[in-house]
Amino acid sequence: MKGGEGRKTPIQSGNLPPAEADGKAHTAAVEAGAEPSRGILDPGLRGAEDEKESALRPKRLSEFLGQDRLKENLSIFIRAARERGEALDHVFLLGPPGLGKTTLAGILSWELGVDFKVTSAPALEKPKDLAGILTTVTERTVFFIDEIHRLKPAIEEMLYIAMEDFELDWIIGQGPAARTVRIPLPPFTLVGATTKAGMVSSPLVSRFGISLRFGFYEVREIILILNRSATILGMDLSPGAASLLAASSRGTPRVANRLLRRMRDFAQVFGKGRVTEAVVKEGLERLEVDRYGLERHDRDILRSVIEKYGGGPVGAETLAISVGESVETLEDYCEPYLIQAGFLQRTPRGRMAAPLAYEHLGYRTGNADERLLF
Numbered sequence: 001m002k003g004g005e006g007r008k009t010p011i012q013s014g015n016l017p018p019a020e021a022d023g024k025a026h027t028a029a030v031e032a033g034a035e036p037s038r039g040i041l042d043p044g045l046r047g048a049e050d051e052k053e054s055a056l057r058p059k060r061l062s063e064f065l066g067q068d069r070l071k072e073n074l075s076i077f078i079r080a081a082r083e084r085g086e087a088l089d090h091v092f093l094l095g096p097p098g099l100g101k102t103t104l105a106g107i108l109s110w111e112l113g114v115d116f117k118v119t120s121a122p123a124l125e126k127p128k129d130l131a132g133i134l135t136t137v138t139e140r141t142v143f144f145i146d147e148i149h150r151l152k153p154a155i156e157e158m159l160y161i162a163m164e165d166f167e168l169d170w171i172i173g174q175g176p177a178a179r180t181v182r183i184p185l186p187p188f189t190l191v192g193a194t195t196k197a198g199m200v201s202s203p204l205v206s207r208f209g210i211s212l213r214f215g216f217y218e219v220r221e222i223i224l225i226l227n228r229s230a231t232i233l234g235m236d237l238s239p240g241a242a243s244l245l246a247a248s249s250r251g252t253p254r255v256a257n258r259l260l261r262r263m264r265d266f267a268q269v270f271g272k273g274r275v276t277e278a279v280v281k282e283g284l285e286r287l288e289v290d291r292y293g294l295e296r297h298d299r300d301i302l303r304s305v306i307e308k309y310g311g312g313p314v315g316a317e318t319l320a321i322s323v324g325e326s327v328e329t330l331e332d333y334c335e336p337y338l339i340q341a342g343f344l345q346r347t348p349r350g351r352m353a354a355p356l357a358y359e360h361l362g363y364r365t366g367n368a369d370e371r372l373l374f
């Protein structure tokens, strides 16, 4: 646990930062996407396609497809807050990348009819960076902090007071002459998002009144998202093609939208513009994405566990090194889907290949030496 409960520690810093230090610069930092990843989730791809992605990003709750349970609860909380004219309680969003956390934060501000400010924890280097944003927050603003597990302790402490008391502690001057001023803040809604729930300190988690956990989307939900995106992009997507694509989208809207755009390219160059089942089959093959949505990199991970470590258990660090990956990328971007889809198991002693991995990659279950030839 980091930060601890000592929430009354004032911030050691100089003058209050200028009010113009608003969320815009931070928005750019978020858009630049500091997270490491591979394949279809690669930040390089993200940068290049950010603009196009924003066209597909739902703005209202009714356009946010799937995750019905989560949406139902949220719409009740939104309505109640609106009717009372109060700020919505602070919201904690957790789940793997690309499932719609950032999208939902934006939707919250739209549905509440309030300002939206965006930053990400790595962009907040000094307490004054956070104070700079907090001092520009207006009544009921939705203030979104992405990757909230990466907050520095001093900033986290400042956030505790802001979240709980709607106040900012600030030290003016230095040495014996230093004094603390408390600056009142308007009630606002903090939305914190993370892919790593286990790395967020419990004092921070406990200050969120609403906690929403994203699970991977079902195939039928991804089909809805693909059809919506195809309409926005003016694409002709056959129902069979949508089903095939959805099955290979790892239950992740971001992946679905990326694959959809690539299929549009293939259809344009090799076909008559219509995205049919045949186009999708050929396209996925070219991208080396299989029918489960695994990319070459995912298969390398599984093969590594099976061939180099006898199916496991193997520690995350060792496995990461053997596939030339950082532990963080392995754990955040590759493993969640492999585990959820039943290819990999996480045990106290390390990662183990599941029977589905052997079967899918053409090994006889449990025996890496006897690879079937076909």
Ligand SMILES: Nc1ncnc2c1ncn2[C@@H]1O[C@H](COP(=O)(O)OP(=O)(O)OP(=O)(O)O)[C@@H](O)[C@H]1O
Residues within 6 Å of the ligand: 053, 054, 056, 057, 058, 063, 064, 065, 066, 067, 096, 097, 098, 099, 100, 101, 102, 103, 104, 195, 225, 253, 254, 257
């Ligand atoms: N429920 C949804 N309905 C329709 N489209 C969605 C939905 N969720 C996400 N998307 C699409 O997927 C894209 C990725 O979503 P978003 O950026 O919100 O994910 P994220 O959870 O914030 O990911 P990360 O953890 O990498 O920041 C969005 O641009 C949007 O187009």
Ligand SMILES: [Mg+2]
Residues within 6 Å of the ligand: 101, 102, 103, 146
């Ligand atoms: Mg995000």
